Amino acid sequence: MGGTVYGVVLNDRVEREALAPAFGAKPYAAPPVAPVVYLKPRGCVTTGGAPVPVPAGLDAVQANPTIALLFDSRPGVPVAAALALDICEPHPDYYRPAIRQRCRDGFLPLGGFAAFDPALAAAEIETRVDGAVVHRWSLTRLVRDPATLIADLAGFMTLSDGDILMVGLPGDAPLVGVGQSVALAAAGLPPLATRIEREQTA
């Protein structure tokens, strides 16, 4: 992975419908127009099932199941895809960039990459916590499907050269506690499994 990891929030139609009344009020004043983008620093990314370290004082994290698209030399053309578990500390609103909540070391376990298939636009992702299915969502819930999202982002930023784009997060993502295991599955992609663990400090 040599590029930058991007994601978008507020790309889930169900969440957008639920928040519609709030969009007209403070602090937002108007519904979002452009895709709402965030970045995950390189230190977030882990592969191979490394556990997610959670600091003292935080007992559960939001575990967002999504799909990460990988780009190469052709700007805006995804070449591979992987399951991604985007971890964040719950935060009350989308007003300010949630850097402290989203960018902790190890807060982005990625599964193995498979060749990109446009059929992923209708992928269903299943999340298990300690073996039990707790969440299921289909990317057909996305407000901007992957192709539309990529095209709209291209209006101001170019995705290429190892960049990764997570296509959206479910507004009803499960909270997972310290000590629990999380596993993601979606047809056509290597599965992802990890654990939420208490961070060890020196």
Place this chain on the structure above:
Amino acid sequence: MKRARIFHRGHACWVTVSADEQTLHTADGEAIAAADAHWLPPVTPGATIFGLGLNYADHSAELGFKAPAEPLVFLKGPASLVGHRGVTPRPADANQMHPECELVAVIGRPARRVSRADALGHVAGYTVACDYAIREYLENYYRPNARVKNRDATTPLGPWIVDAAAIPDPQRLALTTTVNGRTVQDGSTADMVFDVATLIEYLSGFMTLMPGDMILTGTPHGVHFVAAGDEVVCTVEGVGRLVNRTVATR
């Protein structure tokens, strides 16, 4: 010592800058006239690039905001950067596009849970950024949002990294911006809300800062809207003078 990154003979490379800033030297001793260099942003590939909003009280006041209680941090990807003497697109509808001169701290040693007292020991050096904003594109979702702060080639950065040893106190540096020779920003890093050391303490409190990571520390008072074709020069005292030109785009 100053280190720059240039495109030379078909590849990107780091060079050192002579004391008179007129000559660049490659690792194998080749000399290149600074005037002929193809400058790249002096950024290590993979580095995390932090920006700060509302980090000068006078700038917050002119925008109608209170200074924040916690640093207002956002992130940028490397495609948003452009080197010294580069060109930044100014969209046709960006009538409120303004330059923001900023001191940039470059991390030199891994930093995790570093105290403010020890923080500057983790800084390798400093450079200059012009963190343009386009006010028409601001939205109240993860504000300042990516359409404003992660635009391709809209953050000039450079020309070089000055060793931290040359800047014993990063909180007493003059910052200025000129547009076509006219001064539009004239401030001091003394007026930061959260100083460089505090920002390193804050960020390293939840993540590991790695060598090459960059912190763009915010901009002082002075909002001046640029036109296509303007020459914008951001200077940080003792660090460098960063030149950029805007160009019309659709």
